[in-house]
Each structure stands twice: as C-alpha cells, then as structure tokens.
Amino acid sequence: MLENEGQCADQSKRDFMVLSASATAAVACACAAVPFIGSMQPAADVLALASTEVEIGDVKEGDIKRVMWQGKPVFIKHRTEKEIEAARKDDSAQMPDPEKDEVRVKKGKEKWLIVIGVCTHLGCIPTNNTGDFNAWLCPCHGSHYDTSGRIRKGPAPKNLPVPPYEFVSDTMVKIG
Numbered sequence: 001m002l003e004n005e006g007q008c009a010d011q012s013k014r015d016f017m018v019l020s021a022s023a024t025a026a027v028a029c030a031c032a033a034v035p036f037i038g039s040m041q042p043a044a045d046v047l048a049l050a051s052t053e054v055e056i057g058d059v060k061e062g063d064i065k066r067v068m069w070q071g072k073p074v075f076i077k078h079r080t081e082k083e084i085e086a087a088r089k090d091d092s093a094q095m096p097d098p099e100k101d102e103v104r105v106k107k108g109k110e111k112w113l114i115v116i117g118v119c120t121h122l123g124c125i126p127t128n129n130t131g132d133f134n135a136w137l138c139p140c141h142g143s144h145y146d147t148s149g150r151i152r153k154g155p156a157p158k159n160l161p162v163p164p165y166e167f168v169s170d171t172m173v174k175i176g
C-alpha cells in the first residue's frame with residue numbers, strides 16, 4: 001500500500017467518525033427537545049385560569065354577578081332597559097375616557113355589561129349599584145362609573161376595562 005493511500009484511508013475514517021458523532025448529537029438533541037417542547041404546553045390548571053365559563057341565567061335584571069378571572073374580579077351586570085338608555089343617552093357627554101356604550105357590549109346582548117372590577121385609579125374594588133350614576137363607586141378616592149362602566153367623576157383616568165369574552169349560549173358566557 002502506498003503511503004498516500006494509507007493517509008487517505010485514515011482521513012476517511014476520521015471523517016466518518018466525526019459525521020457519526022454529529023449525527024448522534026443531532027438525534028440526542030431531537031430527543032431532548034421533545035420533552036422540552038412538551039413542557040412548554042400550558043398545564044390544564046393554567047388553561048383553566050386563562051378562561052372561565054360562567055352561568056348567567058341566574059342573574060336577575062339589575063343584578064351583578066361577581067366572578068374571578070386571572071386573579072381579578074369581573075362584574076357581569078344584567079342591565080335594565082333604563083340603565084341601557086342612561087348609558088346611551090350619555091354617549092356624547094364629556095368624560096375622561098370617551099367611549100360609546102355600543103362598543104363596550106356585544107351587539108344584540110346589550111343588556112350584559114362585563115367589566116373588570118378594578119378601579120383604574122389605584123386599583124381598589126368599586127362597590128356595585130352606587131355613586132352618582134347608580135352603577136359603581138370606588139370607595140377609596142371617590143371615582144364614579146356609569147352604567148357602561150365609564151369613568152364619569154373622580155380621579156380614575158380610564159373606564160373599567162372590558163375583558164375578552166364570548167357568549168357560549170344565552171345563559172353561559174366564556175371570559176378570556
């Protein structure tokens with residue numbers, strides 16, 4: 001065997017070993033990635049917190065149901081005709097965070113107002129069916145919200161936020 005041939009054979013062996021080692025490493029990485037990616041899927045209890053289904057068939061007109069969603073209180077208000085009218089009548093009134101009532105509710109489901117029950121001033125929980133607008137009053141520094149959850153008076157700068165939600169049926173709403 002010529003000396004050159006011997007060198008070529010050694011080189012091929014080395015190349016093969018490097019390739020084999022790379023392929024083994026790639027397979028090991030792929031195997032390790034599967035459980036890792038699996039662990040990135042949200043756990044069932046996290047998913048449950050991401051959204052919550054609430055029965056609303058038992059909420060009488062004028063009443064409010066309070067539920068927790070993602071650690072925050074959510075108010076589900078079954079508005080009366082009078083409350084809807086009051087909110088719509090004030091659509092063009094001066095307010096700190098102007099917003100029409102119709103964009104804060106779902107079309108055809110105007111009787112349901114769903115808002116996060118945390119005052120936008122410093123985070124207290126407003127009390128229901130009170131205040132100058134017969135809707136919510138924050139007891140901490142006196143912010144008054146109307147029947148659309150809009151800030152009308154007091155130091156709070158923003159309306160009560162509307163969370164993402166959808167009606168699953170006439171009597172069930174999914175928040176989140």
Ligand code: FES
Nearest residue numbers: 119121122138141
């Ligand atoms: S926290 Fe509600 S008015 Fe200040």
